[in-house]
Amino acid sequence: xxxxxxxxxxxxxxxxxxxxxxxxSIAKEFGEVVVVAPDSPQxxxxxxxxxxxxxxxxxxxxxxxVAMEYSCSGTPVDCVKMAVHEILKRKPDLCLSGINHxxxxxxNVIYSGTMSAALxxxxxGIPAVGFSLDDFDWNADFEPTKTYIRKIIRNVLExxxxxxxxxNVNFPKIKEEEIKGIKxxxxxxxxxxxxxxxxxxxxxxxxxxxTGEFVNYDKGEDTDEWALxxxxxxxxxxxxxxxxxxxIQTLNTTWNINE
Amino acid sequence: xxxxxxxxxxxxxxxxxxxxxxxxSIAKEFGEVVVVAPDSPQxxxxxxxxxxxxxxxxxxxxxxxVAMEYSCSGTPVDCVKMAVHEILKRKPDLCLSGINHxxxxxxNVIYSGTMSAALxxxxxGIPAVGFSLDDFDWNADFEPTKTYIRKIIRNVLExxxxxxxxxNVNFPKIKEEEIKGIKxxxxxxxxxxxxxxxxxxxxxxxxxxxTGEFVNYDKGEDTDEWALxxxxxxxxxxxxxxxxxxxIQTLNTTWNINE
Numbered sequence: 001x002x003x004x005x006x007x008x009x010x011x012x013x014x015x016x017x018x019x020x021x022x023x024x025s026i027a028k029e030f031g032e033v034v035v036v037a038p039d040s041p042q043x044x045x046x047x048x049x050x051x052x053x054x055x056x057x058x059x060x061x062x063x064x065x066v067a068m069e070y071s072c073s074g075t076p077v078d079c080v081k082m083a084v085h086e087i088l089k090r091k092p093d094l095c096l097s098g099i100n101h102x103x104x105x106x107x108n109v110i111y112s113g114t115m116s117a118a119l120x121x122x123x124x125g126i127p128a129v130g131f132s133l134d135d136f137d138w139n140a141d142f143e144p145t146k147t148y149i150r151k152i153i154r155n156v157l158e159x160x161x162x163x164x165x166x167x168n169v170n171f172p173k174i175k176e177e178e179i180k181g182i183k184x185x186x187x188x189x190x191x192x193x194x195x196x197x198x199x200x201x202x203x204x205x206x207x208x209x210x211t212g213e214f215v216n217y218d219k220g221e222d223t224d225e226w227a228l229x230x231x232x233x234x235x236x237x238x239x240x241x242x243x244x245x246x247x248i249q250t251l252n253t254t255w256n257i258n259e
Numbered sequence: 260x261x262x263x264x265x266x267x268x269x270x271x272x273x274x275x276x277x278x279x280x281x282x283x284s285i286a287k288e289f290g291e292v293v294v295v296a297p298d299s300p301q302x303x304x305x306x307x308x309x310x311x312x313x314x315x316x317x318x319x320x321x322x323x324x325v326a327m328e329y330s331c332s333g334t335p336v337d338c339v340k341m342a343v344h345e346i347l348k349r350k351p352d353l354c355l356s357g358i359n360h361x362x363x364x365x366x367n368v369i370y371s372g373t374m375s376a377a378l379x380x381x382x383x384g385i386p387a388v389g390f391s392l393d394d395f396d397w398n399a400d401f402e403p404t405k406t407y408i409r410k411i412i413r414n415v416l417e418x419x420x421x422x423x424x425x426x427n428v429n430f431p432k433i434k435e436e437e438i439k440g441i442k443x444x445x446x447x448x449x450x451x452x453x454x455x456x457x458x459x460x461x462x463x464x465x466x467x468x469x470t471g472e473f474v475n476y477d478k479g480e481d482t483d484e485w486a487l488x489x490x491x492x493x494x495x496x497x498x499x500x501x502x503x504x505x506x507i508q509t510l511n512t513t514w515n516i517n518e
Contacts, residue, residue: 046306046336047369054466055455074469077305077370081469085453107382109501110306111336123366123450155514162506164448182516186502189423191382194344196314207313210333210340235516237506242368243445247421247496255414257441257494 005031005093005157008121010079012042012100012113015060015071019099022142023131024066026149027096030157032067034092035060036083038113039071043102045113047120049081050074057082076117084124094156095121098131098169099142099149105134105170105224106188106216109238115168119240122166127156129167134228144176148233151182161237168236172228183232188223190216264290264352264416267380269338271301271359271372274319274330278358281401282390283325285408286355289416291326293351294319295342297372298330302361304372306379308340309333316341335376343383353415354380357390357428358401358408364393364429364483365447365475368497374427378499381425386415388426393487403435407492410441420496427495431487442491447482449475 007027011020015037027033039058056073063069070087072079076097084091100114109115114130121128131149133140152169161167168187172179192212200206216225224234266286270279274296286292298317315332322328329346331338335356343350359373368374373389380387390408392399411428420426427446431438451471460466475484483493 041311044308044310046304046308046375048305048307048334049303049370049469051303051469052300054458054468056464056466075307078469081453082455082467086455086457086467107499110378110382110499111308116305119369123369151516151518155516159513159515162503162509165503165506184507184510184514184516186504186507187500189500194340196341196345198345205315207315208341208345209313210309210337235510236501237503237510238501239503239506240366240369240501241446241448242495242497242499242501244421244424244496244498245445247424247498248443248445250421251443251494251496254418255443256418257410257414257443259410 006090007031007033008083008092008095009033009035010037010076010097010117012038012045012076012117014038014041017101018138019101019142023096023099026146028065030153034067034083034088035069036072036079036087038076038079039073042076042113044111045075046111047077047116048075050078076113077120080117080120092126095126095128099145100132101138101140102132102136103134103170104130104132104168105228105234106190109168109187118166122164123240127161129156129169131169133171133173135173144179145171148182164241165237165239168238170224170228170234172231174231178231179233180231183227183234185224185227185234185236186222187236188216188218188225190214190218190225265349266290266292267342267351267354268292268294269296269335269356269376271297271304271335271376273297273300276360277397278360278401282355282358285405287324289412293326293342293347294328295331295338295346297335297338298332301335301372303370304334305370306336306375307334309337335372336379339376339379351385354385354387358404359391360397360399361391361395362393362429363389363391363427364487364493365449368427368446377425381423382499386420388415388428390428392430392432394432403438404430407441423500424496424498427497429483429487429493431490433490437490438492439490442486442493444483444486444493444495445481446495447475447477447484449473449477449484
């Protein structure tokens with residue numbers, strides 16, 4: 001039993017999210033599970049960390065098959081940092097984040113607390129995978145994802161992930177028998193065209209809600225958006241070295257920085 | 260006058276930060292300036308957006324040479340979205356973020372609200388640069404940065420930035436005459452080793468402060484950390500396509516995803 005992998009599970013929808021419970025139930029099949037997840041929903045928190053206020057941890061006992069479970073008052077990235085540097089005695093063998101209620105494909109990776117938690121684990125040198133289902137419903141049906149999550153975890157544990165890379169896994173909202181398989185993809189070039197819904201408060205002050213329309217400019221058939229639209233589970237390898245290496249030479253040749 | 264560039268200026272230290280005022284004063288030399296900055300400090304907010312609460316905008320009139328100035332109750336990324344999709348009639352020609360009080364070199368790019376604002380502008384197709392000084396002091400001396408910020412803005416306007424790339428510019432905390440020049444760099448491989456400072460509140464509840472030590476593992480002389488330590492202004496081209504393209508082939512050859 002001592003050789004079972006230590007698996008850290010987190011998310012951004014918060015400790016009570018059904019997607020987290022589903023991911024915990026699958027993780028338990030593969031190893032000893034420790035959960036550290038936000039005590040409230042943290043969608044869209046990106047790679048935020050808590051530096052100007054304090055953090056709280058609350059021990060939770062709801063699943064006797066989980067080694068340790070905590071909720072944390074911080075962001076998803078805070079949860080990973082607290083797990084690794086405060087709660088756990090040794091570095092986890094794997095970090096799983098999700099299952100997110102809503103897609104984190106293409107540009108959404110950069111806004112996503114789910115993926116930022118996975119990236120933070122990657123920065124810490126822990127193999128990490130974020131899982132998301134293209135369904136924002138709190139009662140979304142996560143059953144069709146199980147077979148593929150198991151397959152992905154098995155591959156991570158047996159075949160590994162390239163160094164300094166974490167995986168962004170997204171599931172289409174379709175029945176299990178409609179899923180055609182897994183595709184390794186690149187991030188589609190897409191963005192949100194925002195629209196601000198302007199309203200007036202009961203106290204006569206104007207305020208705004210951020211809304212928007214998702215636009216995919218990318219016609220490639222090697223993207224996560226293509227895979228999801230065509231019935232595949234998309235797996236995008238993601239990195240936290242943000243350097244645009246190709247641009248270094250361009251800048252050195254086109255810019256006059258020494259004049 | 261109508262052909263003067265439209266320059267959006269933002270930051271993450273908030274509307275009243277001296278670093279923002281310095282950047283505005285330089286930006287005015289190059290074009291028509293519009294400021295949309297957070298109404299409170301937003302350090303470490305990463306690419307967070309505000310989706311579950313409302314947003315407020317406040318018009319500000321403190322600088323008659325600025326075309327429009329607003330503070331926003333949201334994150335740095337919210338500020339850019341509001342500027343582009345709610346406040347401005349046309350897309351800015353340039354977005355400048357900063358000058359941040361504190362370095363955003365190496366891995367800090369991913370936690371930085373300053374750089375996330377610049378990245379958001381990049382996603383919107385706006386040439387964008389984030390500026391940071393390696394000095395957290397509210398009264399930091401930004402004077403030595405002026406010559407180099409002017410040089411960088413001039414190059415962006417005249418020679419451009421490669422498509423889908425934004426610039427992460429960091430200044431060492433040294434005197435202007437000690438600065439050796441500008442270096443185009445890659446992001447150093449470095450990270451924070453966190454330590455949580457555990458305390459007990461007056462109400463007898465345990466809480467934590469996130470602290471940590473920055474560790475640079477990277478011995479390369481082409482990194483931003485090397486440049487800063489050796490008296491150079493570092494310029495790292497940064498991208499928002501997070502795909503680890505090299506890992507796609509590795510996963511396709513080493514993983515068994517179709518079994």
